[in-house]
Amino acid sequence: MRFRSHALRRFVLCLLGAAAWATSAAGQPGPAETSLPLELDPAARHDLAVAFPAAGLFELTTTGPDPWIATRPFPQPAGPRTVLVFDYIAVAAVPDFSVYVGTPWHESRVQASAELPPRETWSTFALDLAPAWERATAPPARLRLDFGRTAGHLLQVRNVRLRAPDPGEQERTAARRLRADADLVLAAEYQAYLARAFPAALTRVAVTADRIELAGRAPATAADLFLAESPVWETVTRQRRFRRAAPLAPAADGTFTVSLPRREGPADRLFSRWLVVRAGPERDELLSAARYADTVVARHDWPEQRARSKxxxxxxxxxxxxxxxxxxxxxxxxxxxxxxxxxxxxxxxxxxxxxxxxxxxxxxxxxxxxxxxxxxxxxxxxxxxxxxxxxxxxxxxxxxxxxxxxxxxxxxxxxxxxxxxxxxxxxxxxxxxxxxxxxxxxxxxxxxxxxxxxxxxxxxxxxxxxxxxxxxxxxxxxxxxxxxxxxxxxxxxxxxxxxxxxxxxxxxxxxxxxxxxxxxxxxxxxxxxxxxxxxxxxxxxxxxxxxxxxxxxxxxxxxxxxxxxxxxxxxxxxxxxxxxxxxxxxxxxxxxxxxxxxxxxxxxxxxxxxxxxxxxxxxxxxxxxxxxxxxxxxxxxxxxxxxxxxxxxxxxxxxxxxxxxxxxxxxxxxxxxxxxxxxxxxxxxxxxxxxxxxxxxxxxxxxxxxxxxxxxxxxx
Structure with missing residues (x-):
């Protein structure tokens, strides 16, 4: 089985860009903030068409290879407010979004984001400009927003503002990077698990109103085998010990069957996964992939309904x-x-x-x-x-x-x-x-x-x-x-x-x-x-x-x-x-x-x-x-x-x-x-x-x- 390695490379690259966040407008509220409202200046733009569908709403269409629009001069000094924030909708991603901090516009004072992610509902984008801010030779008084390098992008923007950095954002970014390292290791484990030819297998898990009937195969000569039960929230590749549901003694041809009660206390074992495991001194050895229930007897005998037309x-x-x-x-x-x-x-x-x-x-x-x-x-x-x-x-x-x-x-x-x-x-x-x-x-x-x-x-x-x-x-x-x-x-x-x-x-x-x-x-x-x-x-x-x-x-x-x-x-x-x-x-x-x-x-x-x-x-x-x-x-x-x-x-x-x-x-x-x-x-x-x-x-x-x-x- 092959999985494309470029997907992992793409995953790593998305973690290495600037500190940028895009949050759903309907999602978690941001920190309490005292923002500095900014206004986009339609007179200071290039390769960009501007329309105004509603008060305070800018509709921007890129028309050439260097689309940008500047803000009007800040209404007051920005002070510690170095995070650019705005709400936007963009049906397609805008790659290579970047911001120039302070005039004259110069490459030494650019803060880049890998992209402005696609958003079909109002969402909030935040980009920390602190690194570029620190390179400015004078307190910045304007920003220039650059929307990639191609024509044909359309987005709507509102509520452009600056706010102070939120320490929680930095902590979340650090936590994401640590979690990303762990997830890369986990991905390699999953790839090996899905590709592995196990010596045993569950071949059928049928669930009735009150019983679970299981069938499978395992090496007939193996010792210390048992049928294991794993709840769905566990990671089977990392479980050291499994809950033992029943000992296994395969027949000469390696087959076995087990019948278990469906319920154990209030828990419905319909949702359990089942595995063949060999007991070990320090950890159990996984001999099969996990298997979910194949069938469950339905309470109602509905006929299959198909639409009369498409x-x-x-x-x-x-x-x-x-x-x-x-x-x-x-x-x-x-x-x-x-x-x-x-x-x-x-x-x-x-x-x-x-x-x-x-x-x-x-x-x-x-x-x-x-x-x-x-x-x-x-x-x-x-x-x-x-x-x-x-x-x-x-x-x-x-x-x-x-x-x-x-x-x-x-x-x-x-x-x-x-x-x-x-x-x-x-x-x-x-x-x-x-x-x-x-x-x-x-x-x-x-x-x-x-x-x-x-x-x-x-x-x-x-x-x-x-x-x-x-x-x-x-x-x-x-x-x-x-x-x-x-x-x-x-x-x-x-x-x-x-x-x-x-x-x-x-x-x-x-x-x-x-x-x-x-x-x-x-x-x-x-x-x-x-x-x-x-x-x-x-x-x-x-x-x-x-x-x-x-x-x-x-x-x-x-x-x-x-x-x-x-x-x-x-x-x-x-x-x-x-x-x-x-x-x-x-x-x-x-x-x-x-x-x-x-x-x-x-x-x-x-x-x-x-x-x-x-x-x-x-x-x-x-x-x-x-x-x-x-x-x-x-x-x-x-x-x-x-x-x-x-x-x-x-x-x-x-x-x-x-x-x-x-x-x-x-x-x-x-x-x-x-x-x-x-x-x-x-x-x-x-x-x-x-x-x-x-x-x-x-x-x-x-x-x-x-x-x-x-x-x-x-x-x-």
Missing amino acids: KGLGGFTAGRRFAAADLADLGIDSVTVNLFLARYLRAAAGPATLPFTYQDRTYHIDRDELAKLDRTLALAAGRDALVFGILLVPPAAAWDGDLGARFEHPDFDPAGTYSMANVTDAAGVGAYLALLDFLAARYSLPGAPHGRIHHWIVHNEVDAGWVWTNCGEKPPLVFMDQYHKSMRLAHLVARQYDPHARAYISLTHHWTTTASHRFTPGRQVLENLLAYSRAEGDFDWGLAHHPYPESLREPKTWRDRRVDFTFDTPLITFRNLEVLDAWVREPAQRFLGQHVRSVHLTEQGPNSPDYSPRALEEQAAALAYVWQKVRRLDAIEGFQYHNWVDHREEGGLRIGLRRFPDDPDDPAGRKPAWHVYRALDTPEENAATAFALPLIGIKDWAEVHHTGAPAAAAPP
């Missing part, structure tokens, strides 16, 4: 006044629903809470938030729509009381919009399981009295985990160890209630490249997940892919350049969806080597750069274009259009089927793309999409399809 909506909520109408009018058969987990749990009982008990511990659900979710899922159930719940773990500050300390991953960095689930200790795993179990049980009840959740998307865009599923800066295998545990827990919880429920991994459109040096290529993430599946027992996970156009701002996806029809394509966008369809069909990617994994396109939509007739027409044409691809590719089961409605805090994007709700001319008005989407998969489709053919430059829709089989690599 048309769906992303980010669905009953909170929109036109929600019910759009489900019916657009012919929607599947939806994704964001589950912001912090909303549903309260730290203590109250008049608006609902108690429930899980493994002898009482938890408290927020009745009002539960009622909102019930309404959303009831609407979807009324349409018999397939529902995907997206599990999102907000940072600790978003949780009630001390709950955040249990749910937030201990290595979470404030740069993240959401956290990885805390799978590192018993308290974190217990709380996570409790909330997952409550949701899965409630939304799998016979008759669906509260609605249904059929499948579970585990976190968001994990190849961009630094932003969307943060557990600190991790080498790819260490990150996958944490993510795989979270995904396994969600899979096992859901399968208790619905035999067809599936956990999905969420990925961006980057396939063999990344949008940031802190990210991991999507294909590599999948290969790592496959490696864990092979080592610790395959399970029926699916893929929730987000094949946006190459540029999220450009709707003319048929012109995407960074795509090809090989498995080494840099991106998978609307233009080359055939690659994704072919890749999941490869035997090495199939569940148990036999079954093609489920694929849904759960977040994507072409943009209308503005509301001009031409922009709206191009957006609609892109939707017609991708639909011709999606309908023809059998491995792709659904297309959940995102964003349903234009959203002000998506960096200036207008990817919705409806306008901004506060649009002055037509609030939440239906765009041409809405009408095209309504017509798809109906007798009106040909007439509704004919306008797009000349715009794309083709005469027949058959011309958009790639008919050859994708190659394993690009031709020389």
Whole structure:
């Protein structure tokens, strides 16, 4: 088994840059600060276009190889305030961001950051300018912000300011570097573990209502063998002693079977991992990889539900006044629903809470938030729509009381919009399981009295985990160890209630490249997940892919350049969806080597750069274009259009089927793309999409399809 060494090199490089921090505006609050507000000076700029969408908001577009803008002179001396801070949105990373300190602008007084990381929601960026400040020959009175070396970057900036350094930031930076060294060692251990040919193996772990039936093989002549049990929060490569579940005496052919009670006190051993271990004088010897439960008998015999058509909506909520109408009018058969987990749990009982008990511990659900979710899922159930719940773990500050300390991953960095689930200790795993179990049980009840959740998307865009599923800066295998545990827990919880429920991994459109040096290529993430599946027992996970156009701002996806029809394509966008369809069909990617994994396109939509007739027409044409691809590719089961409605805090994007709700001319008005989407998969489709053919430059829709089989690599 091979893992790409360049991923480790990229991980190390991201630790060696300047002291810079990007924090989610919705994340942990920064220290109390007395800031010095700064104002950008539109008259002092170069290779940069400036617009003002709202008061105090700058929209900056780089137009040449040397884009920069200066601040106006400081309103008062900066004093000890040497940390530059601003809030921003940037759909794509801005590499080589740097700041000149003081005039005249000179290279000796530049403080550089490796990049301005991509951010699709308002986030706070901080860069310590102290080293450059100390090189200044006079107290600095202005700054110059340089946004890379290329044209075409667009970002929004607000609240530019200076503040004093926070000692905690320096301490966190030092702690991150120490943790990074340890994680590199751990990554090497995981690589060896996943590649190792063990002399023993668990071959089956089947869980019934009250028993766990295990089968395996081990050397028949070996002594001191025992079946070991390891909780999910432990690191099996570092456990010195394992909990002994049963002694092993393999038959002459090396096989063995063991039957154990499922529960031991309040603990449900469904979530344990099982290993073959040989007792040693100082530490136990690992003779097999860990194995999770393969199957669990479901409490309800739900038939497998498949969507009647591939048309769906992303980010669905009953909170929109036109929600019910759009489900019916657009012919929607599947939806994704964001589950912001912090909303549903309260730290203590109250008049608006609902108690429930899980493994002898009482938890408290927020009745009002539960009622909102019930309404959303009831609407979807009324349409018999397939529902995907997206599990999102907000940072600790978003949780009630001390709950955040249990749910937030201990290595979470404030740069993240959401956290990885805390799978590192018993308290974190217990709380996570409790909330997952409550949701899965409630939304799998016979008759669906509260609605249904059929499948579970585990976190968001994990190849961009630094932003969307943060557990600190991790080498790819260490990150996958944490993510795989979270995904396994969600899979096992859901399968208790619905035999067809599936956990999905969420990925961006980057396939063999990344949008940031802190990210991991999507294909590599999948290969790592496959490696864990092979080592610790395959399970029926699916893929929730987000094949946006190459540029999220450009709707003319048929012109995407960074795509090809090989498995080494840099991106998978609307233009080359055939690659994704072919890749999941490869035997090495199939569940148990036999079954093609489920694929849904759960977040994507072409943009209308503005509301001009031409922009709206191009957006609609892109939707017609991708639909011709999606309908023809059998491995792709659904297309959940995102964003349903234009959203002000998506960096200036207008990817919705409806306008901004506060649009002055037509609030939440239906765009041409809405009408095209309504017509798809109906007798009106040909007439509704004919306008797009000349715009794309083709005469027949058959011309958009790639008919050859994708190659394993690009031709020389």
